[in-house]
Amino acid sequence: MLIATLSECRVEPGLLREWRLDEAPFDEAARRTGGAVPPSYNQEWHLRTVSRLAGRGQDVPPWIGFGFELPGPLDAGAFRETLRTWVVRHETLRSAFRVTDAGVERFTVAPAGVSVRDTVVAELSAGDDIPGRLQARIDAAAGAFRRPSHVVETVERADSTSVFVAMDHAHADGYSVMAAVAEWQQLYAAARAGGRPSALQPVGSYGDFGLAERAEAQRTGAGDPAVGRWRRFLAAGGDRVFRFPLDPGPTDGELLPHGKLDVQLLDAPGAEAVEEVCHDACGGFFAGLLAAAAIVSHRFTGEPVYRTVVPVHTRSRPELLRSMGWYIGLAPVEIGLGAADGFRELVPVAHRSLRTALRTGRVPIVRIAELLGLAEDWERRMPDVFPFVSFIDTRVIPGARQWPEWNARVLVRSRTRGSKVNIWVHRGHEGLRLTARHPETETAEASVAGFADGLRDVLHGVARTGDHIFASRPSTTGGTP
Known part of the structure; x- marks a missing residue:
């Protein structure tokens, strides 16, 4: 869709x-x-x-x-x-x-x-x-x-x-x-x-x-593992975790009109081929997507660790699966590239980080901010605190096969404003598609397009050959790729 x-x-x-x-x-x-x-x-x-x-x-x-x-x-x-x-x-x-x-x-x-x-x-x-x-x-x-x-x-x-x-x-x-x-x-x-x-x-x-979530969150203290993961993520990433890996153009907090990018990353057979590689490497498709994003980020920045934030669903009970509501938590992901030679070796690293993120995202980000003493700073950065990468496999959603027949679309408002780059990746019956929202500047447009092109190149290579080998092993201290 x-x-x-x-x-x-x-x-x-x-x-x-x-x-x-x-x-x-x-x-x-x-x-x-x-x-x-x-x-x-x-x-x-x-x-x-x-x-x-x-x-x-x-x-x-x-x-x-x-x-x-x-x-x-x-x-x-x-x-x-x-x-x-x-x-x-x-x-x-x-x-x-x-x-x-x-x-x-x-x-x-x-x-x-x-x-x-x-x-x-x-x-x-x-x-x-x-x-x-x-x-x-x-x-x-x-x-x-x-x-x-x-x-x-x-x-x-x-x-x-x-x-x-x-x-x-x-x-x-x-x-x-x-x-x-x-x-x-x-x-x-x-x-x-x-x-x-x-x-x-x-x-x-x-x-x-919402009431049950609030009651549970109030029982969460500063020593909770989720709070510790966020604390380490923020300390290690510094201000970089608040910005897209490539230059997004505006300064953090400067609210500019949004632009939008839509690209097809893979067709259906290509997505199936990538999924098979991910499973062989002991990871899921989302882990493979994040591994590819880590490779692209390193290619442009030279950073040995890819850090981003991912939305995770909080629909923890069967009766919530079809319920209207904002059932989303946020969690940090860290993928170190130093021990890997290529995509296949990086997938299990991404998979472990993603599994940790799924547990971390159960604690509401508002409560995390309160416990870290960052509520005022994060509110100042809204409407989006972090750039994020979201993934949904839409094939499991009821009616997905009929969406083309119904001309079904997710609708978002045009001309919203912000300073972050947010990426949504949907896997459907027709393949894998990326939609990005970014500040409407020439710099941001070029950065997001370059990132999407790199992501498509890596995934196409994996679908075709079963792996993507780094041109050179990422160092543990950064530097140029």
């Missing part, structure tokens, strides 16, 4: 209609004095960041979403029921936030209070800026403190309907929006047939997860 901005989406003209939940139940719930709970750690940090950036004049809604197509004319009644049922299923979508003297609180509307209203906006023609119209409406509706902070836009035609669902990042991560496409297809088909889709199992509550 492609990660796309609305400006990259081809949308045929049609009737633009907006679908939202009735705000009255949210307003009523906000006035109640009881029942409110703290937001999750991710939500808390996100909301503080949104508020601080708005105070600096950077009022850019950080929403995330998904788009897809429905065949034939839209059944408005079935679509309304689809949205209602989806929100009832996922508790976070019935939640909103309020600011009190004690801080930010989360409150929730009961399932019985969920009702949907729709508004016909305009008949769009071929001459209209359709992506711009869609983004303007989503920006206005999907703010962090809106109630609710999600919206659905449809562009309806006689033979098809384009659907765009967007929500503030507080309520979803990348996996959530990918999994939601098939769920919407199932719910809509069932609503049109007058029944309920039997294949959809109950899902867990992100709100309950």
